[in-house]
Amino acid sequence: MSQQNETGPLLDEGEAHPYHVHHGKEDSPFVMISDHAGRMVPERLGDLGLPPDEWDRHIAYDIGIREVGRHLQQALDCLLVEQVYSRLVIDCNRAAGHPTSIPPISDGAPVRGNQGLSAAERQQREEAILHVYHDEIERHLSRRNLDETLFVSLHSFTPAMQDGQARPWHIGLLHDHDPHSARLMKELLEGEGNLCVGDNQPYVLNTQNEYSVPYHAGRRNLPALEIEIRQDLISDEAGQRLWAERLARLLPCLWERRKDMA
Template identity: 35%
Template sequence: MSLNVEITESAENAVVKLHNAYAGEGARPKFILICEHASLFIPPELDGLGLDAAVISSHVGWDLGALALAKLLMKKLNAPLVAQQVSRLVYDCNRPPEAPSATPAKSEVFEIIGNQGLSPAARAERATKYYVPFHDMVSAVVENELKHKNQPIIVTIHSFTGKYYGQDRHVEIGILHDEDARFSDKILDLSKNDEKYKFERNQPYGPRDGVTHSLKEYALPHGLHNVMIEVRNDLIADCYMQESVAKMLANYLLAAGELMGET
């Protein structure tokens, strides 16, 4: 994507959307938000990947509540938000093209029939159609800020199911990082005495699970502070809960940014 002009709200297509693009006035954004698993949409030509609607609409097909939470944070932080607009089962934009989990053949106990037996050419076609536009959009937003001597904090927003393979998950909010833990350390320190929510480092997933691709792709090469936030989806099940969590997270993000000298 060309960076010769400011990126605008119209910079979107069927697979990725930029919300709240910087309008060219006032202070530049201190955060860039990314929501890779924002949608459950599966293009009609993929015939639902052979799945029932109930499966697609569950945590298997997308991160329930993540986009709503990300949009609330977008407003509270006045930050741009890049959101994937197709299901992660079509292509998981938090995975590189070479990763088998980019087009998973199985998710938890569910067989993803439409992803099974994909040829290398078919996988490459999916990556070209779904990953490349997303990657280009996020890269353009980040590079546009760097061009203006801004060092935004990269924040990716996810949710996770409270029961996985039949086992209850007791972690409530995961603060994830890859090799750069500076910003995560600040959030974890600030939240260690939180009376309402339980925060844990690199839970329920971590770098060993291959979930930090976006952090490695868009933050680490530029030395940008970053964090991946995982919220158990029963904590953001309605608009009131989403607002409560968004307010809390925004406060921690801003406070951590101040400690890092970024806000």
């Protein structure tokens, strides 16, 4: 990294803004975010020392979830805030300073452009991307009636673990402060007949290993759901549409059931 990187802004004028906002009906209860939708890299970081084929892997972004999120946003006509830069530049679902926030190695691939960073270089990425993205989400939440809001975080996961073991779940529901939404959504998904639904699988949601849901929703005790879809199911347009249509049908049912319980 050059001295110039340590002092100048990370993003040049004309480079993509860190987030993309899709607006919907103001009275929709759903606020959706997509932390790992994009895989852009600021020009001054080059390719982070990774060969081109690595940029097609899950280490760079959540395969398929940007498209699912966009179809779902259109169907629900709700707010969606997408991150456009790669999780390898900075992972927007990690707190600033987290050990995997700017990964020096990701799923076995060394990310040379992330190795040996100075505190100033880390801070530059936090300020240009992480904080700008989360400030935008905060801005929307701060203007809403939070009694009429369900916060939905969208992700996708790899079909196999690092050791090659297959993951059986089609979809996983991650939760921490709000197990009710996850339980209701699990019932709805299992009502589809043939889905294997993970309960805090393939990951457990908590304040140590994740950031977005605890920060925006947990802190406010806001109803929230983190959805993880298996990547092989949403790697093409047909699968992306199928899952978006399914979630667009079930999320309003979840919201109605939540209100009935209240």
